[in-house]
Amino acid sequence: xxxxxxxxxxxxxxxxxxxxxxxxxxxxxxxxxxxxxxxxxxxxxxxxxxxxxxxxxxxxxxxxxxxxxxxxxxxxxxxxxxxxxxxxxxxxxxxxxxxxxxxxxxxxxxxxxxxxxxxxxxxxxxxxxxxxxxxxxxxxxxxxxxxxxxxxxxxxxxxxxxxxxxxxxxxxxxxxxxxxxxxxxxxxxxxxxxxxxxxxxxxxxxxxxxxxxxxxxxxxxxxxxxxxxxxxxxxxxxxxxxxxxxxxxxxxxxxxxxxxxxxxxxxxxxxxxxxxxxxxxxxxxxxxxxxxxxxxxxxxxxxxxxxxxxxxxxxxxxxxxxxxxxxxxxxxxxxxxxxxxxxxxxxxxxxxxxxxxxxxxxxxxxxxxxxxxxxxxxxxxxxxxxxxxxxxxxxxxxxxxxxxxxxxxxxxxxxxxxxxxxxxxxxxxxxxxxxxxxxxxxxxxxxxxxxxxxxxxxxxxxxxxxxxxxxxxxxxxxxxxxxxxxxxxxxxxxxxxxxxxxxxxxxxxxxxxxxxx
Amino acid sequence: xxxxxxxxxxxxxxxxxxxxxxxxxxxxxxxxxxxxxxxxxxxxxxxxxxxxxxxxxxxxxxxxxxxxxxxxxxxxxxxxxxxxxxxxxxxxxxxxxxxxxxxxxxxxxxxxxxxxxxxxxxxxxxxxxxxxxxxxxxxxxxxxxxxxxxxxxxxxxxxxxxxxxxxxxxxxxxxxxxxxxxxxxxxxxxxxxxxxxxxxxxxxxxxxxxxxxxxxxxxxxxxxxxxxxxxxxxxxxxxxxxxxxxx
Numbered sequence: 155x156x157x158x159x160x161x162x163x164x165x166x167x168x169x170x171x172x173x174x175x176x177x178x179x180x181x182x183x184x185x186x187x188x189x190x191x192x193x194x195x196x197x198x199x200x201x202x203x204x205x206x207x208x209x210x211x212x213x214x215x216x217x218x219x220x221x222x223x224x225x226x227x228x229x230x231x232x233x234x235x236x237x238x239x240x241x242x243x244x245x246x247x248x249x250x251x252x253x254x255x256x257x258x259x260x261x262x263x264x265x266x267x268x269x270x271x272x273x274x275x276x277x278x279x280x281x282x283x284x285x286x287x288x289x290x291x292x293x294x295x296x297x298x299x300x301x302x303x304x305x306x307x308x309x310x311x312x313x314x315x316x317x318x319x320x321x322x323x324x325x326x327x328x329x330x331x332x333x334x335x336x337x338x339x340x341x342x343x344x345x346x347x348x349x350x351x352x353x354x355x356x357x358x359x360x361x362x363x364x365x366x367x368x369x370x371x372x373x374x375x376x377x378x379x380x381x382x383x384x385x386x387x388x389x390x391x392x393x394x395x396x397x398x399x400x401x402x403x404x405x406x407x408x409x410x411x412x413x414x415x416x417x418x419x420x421x422x423x424x425x426x427x428x429x430x431x432x433x434x435x436x437x438x439x440x441x442x443x444x445x446x447x448x449x450x451x452x453x454x455x456x457x458x459x460x461x462x463x464x465x466x467x468x469x470x471x472x473x474x475x476x477x478x479x480x481x482x483x484x485x486x487x488x489x490x491x492x493x494x495x496x497x498x499x500x501x502x503x504x505x506x507x508x509x510x511x512x513x514x515x516x517x518x519x520x521x522x523x524x525x526x527x528x529x530x531x532x533x534x535x536x537x538x539x540x541x542x543x544x545x546x547x548x549x550x551x552x553x554x555x556x557x558x559x560x561x562x563x564x565x566x567x568x569x570x571x572x573x574x575x576x577x578x579x580x581x582x583x584x585x586x587x588x589x590x591x592x593x594x595x596x597x598x599x600x601x602x603x604x605x606x607x608x609x610x611x612x613x614x615x616x617x618x619x620x621x622x623x624x625x626x627x628x629x630x631x632x633x634x635x636x637x638x639x640x641x642x643x644x645x646x647x648x649x650x651x652x653x654x655x656x657x658x659x660x661x662x663x664x665x666x667x668x669x670x671x
Numbered sequence: 672x673x674x675x676x677x678x679x680x681x682x683x684x685x686x687x688x689x690x691x692x693x694x695x696x697x698x699x700x701x702x703x704x705x706x707x708x709x710x711x712x713x714x715x716x717x718x719x720x721x722x723x724x725x726x727x728x729x730x731x732x733x734x735x736x737x738x739x740x741x742x743x744x745x746x747x748x749x750x751x752x753x754x755x756x757x758x759x760x761x762x763x764x765x766x767x768x769x770x771x772x773x774x775x776x777x778x779x780x781x782x783x784x785x786x787x788x789x790x791x792x793x794x795x796x797x798x799x800x801x802x803x804x805x806x807x808x809x810x811x812x813x814x815x816x817x818x819x820x821x822x823x824x825x826x827x828x829x830x831x832x833x834x835x836x837x838x839x840x841x842x843x844x845x846x847x848x849x850x851x852x853x854x855x856x857x858x859x860x861x862x863x864x865x866x867x868x869x870x871x872x873x874x875x876x877x878x879x880x881x882x883x884x885x886x887x888x889x890x891x892x893x894x895x896x897x898x899x900x901x902x903x904x905x906x907x908x909x910x911x912x913x914x915x916x917x918x
Binding site: 384 | 731746749750783803826828902904
């Protein structure tokens with residue numbers, strides 16, 4: 155009795171199938187199928203005799219000489235074939251054939267906990283009345299470095315473009331990010347690929363190097379990144395920014411350094427990074443010039459010294475031990491700390507790291523906020539979260555949980571036209587965003603893409619405004635955990651938010667035993 | 672505040688030349704010392720003393736000549752972009768970190784990771800230097816008169832590293848470009864390295880280094896270590912080219 159699985163659809167494309175055109179000439183699928191899905195009659199015609207027997211192994215598809223067979227799941231393979239799903243089987247085949255593990259672009263995909271099981275609490279009678287989004291004002295400003303440097307950054311919105319290096323992305327993409335930031339008054343981050351000179355005037359809204367043609371208001375902020383590879387870093391580079399960000403890690407590959415594969419190391423990239431053309435630029439996983447927290451403090455000290463105490467010093471963390479990591483960086487002297495969650499994206503990373511390493515963004519915020527509160531610096535040392543942030547709803551929830559703003563990396567690329575094909579590492583981006591190929595780069599107009607980025611930021615800011623005001627506030631600084639609720643037990647357990655229905659935090663959060671001694 | 676000697680009666684520098692300023696950094700913090708350095712370096716040579724407690728001293732200087740009497744702390748000359756910095760004693764860790772131009776000369780020993788991430792300029796340590804010296808060197812000339820530790824010149828991408836003494840483990844690990852010249856012995860060589868014969872040009876270059884910086888060493892006694900492959904990692908570009916299609 156053949157097995158009745160019933161969860162896969164078998165399609166034979168008749169115009170490609172040899173047997174359909176010449177009965178009796180080919181019956182490979184009949185011979186190889188272990189569950190008698192196919193049968194051949196006396197006249198030599200092959201037909202699907204038992205759809206329900208198909209278990210989705212795809213042996214028939216592999217052996218079909220004309221690639222005429224398609225097997226598609228009628229229900230999720232994770233329900234009926236896990237752990238041996240089609241992608242898992244193919245991955246093992248690839249390793250067996252090549253001896254290599256998979257590298258890919260973009261971020262973690264799949265089933266990490268997200269903000270989706272958190273809801274916003276609107277205001278009614280028992281709390282301050284809602285504000286009118288259409289007729290009243292709401293303050294969305296975030297200031298970084300107030301009281302610690304001469305020129306703090308006053309961002310118009312609690313949003314920014316996270317670090318994407320020149321190399322991982324094209325020059326046109328870097329320019330677009332700066333134009334988008336200039337049009338919205340937010341910060342843009344160079345990433346670890348050094349500086350594209352044009353960004354230094356584009357970020358301030360100027361179209362030209364002489365800074366005589368002001369095209370975009372209000373102007374934004376350029377954050378220069380100091381990282382483990384030090385690609386393109388010099389005193390001039392450090393001084394070129396409105397802030398310096400020390401990168402400890404990132405969400406896509408925490409514990410590893412930046413990856414720029416050789417296919418994308420062009421002569422222009424090579425000149426900046428000092429890596430030979432075509433050679434993989436693999437940043438070290440740690441700083442060779444840091445061994446202790448004392449060293450990090452001294453690093454902050456000399457970065458402030460080199461920049462003449464004029465600009466904020468930021469840090470970027472990968473998702474590891476947020477409570478301890480944030481405490482260490484507060485002690486080191488950070489003005490702001492960004493933590494990039496496990497679903498954060500990248501141009502290239504080993505797939506096992508992107509998919510399997512780190513803490514989901516939603517789980518980073520409570521311990522990070524607790525660390526800041528215990529150090530007495532919550533909302534003074536700013537906390538930003540990134541990694542899979544998509545819209546104003548995610549941003550609002552993160553801020554209600556205690557963050558001061560959110561960063562967009564993948565969402566910014568998607569705003570520029572990306573469709574998340576996860577092939578950034580090949581340099582063949584059809585939109586010219588993550589490619590160094592001049593023909594592909596020609597498809598990306600920095601001015602048009604900059605406008606798209608600004609549109610996305612403004613629409614997202616309006617979403618934040620709607621949610622902030624309907625929950626009874628006229629300033630994002632007023633948001634607290636009371637403005638959100640967890641909608642399931644897992645989310646309540648992870649975040650410490652009140653659970654809907656129960657209307658309280660789970661007992662161990664409520665009793666103050668929300669962290670190990 | 673740093674105590675600055677009167678410029679009308681400048682004290683002579685160790686080289687016997689006239690010094691514009693002497694800054695006594697005893698019990699001073701970095702910021703005021705930096706302010707004074709930047710103010711006076713344009714006028715002439717500056718001497719700084721009692722500066723061992725300062726870390727990140729002389730950061731990002733573009734011009735000027737200064738001498739530190741005695742020892743210096745960590746991150747001395749970080750991001751140096753053109754100044755000449757001399758130290759009569761020892762220095763801490765991370766000497767001339769990420770330097771792009773200029774010259775740094777230490778009469779004594781250097782600590783861990785001397786001359787890391789440098790893009791250019793010259794670093795001379797007449798004594799010994801620690802582990803990870805010249806890590807990710809991208810084009811500087813680094814000359815060590817004594818021994819170095821382990822993991823030296825890891826992922827070096829260009830430039831010259833000259834070691835008059837011995838090295839520890841994993842010398843030149845994943846060397847990509849540039850040259851390592853060593854007169855003494857090493858415990859182990861790193862991945863992607865090979866030995867190459869000295870050329871006449873190498874010998875002339877080493878002799879010029881030694882003459883210029885007063886290093887007592889014989890160029891012909893050195894051995895030369897270079898890279899095996901410029902693309903020792905994933906080789907993605909080569910594969911893409913070989914198959915004619917992108918990965």
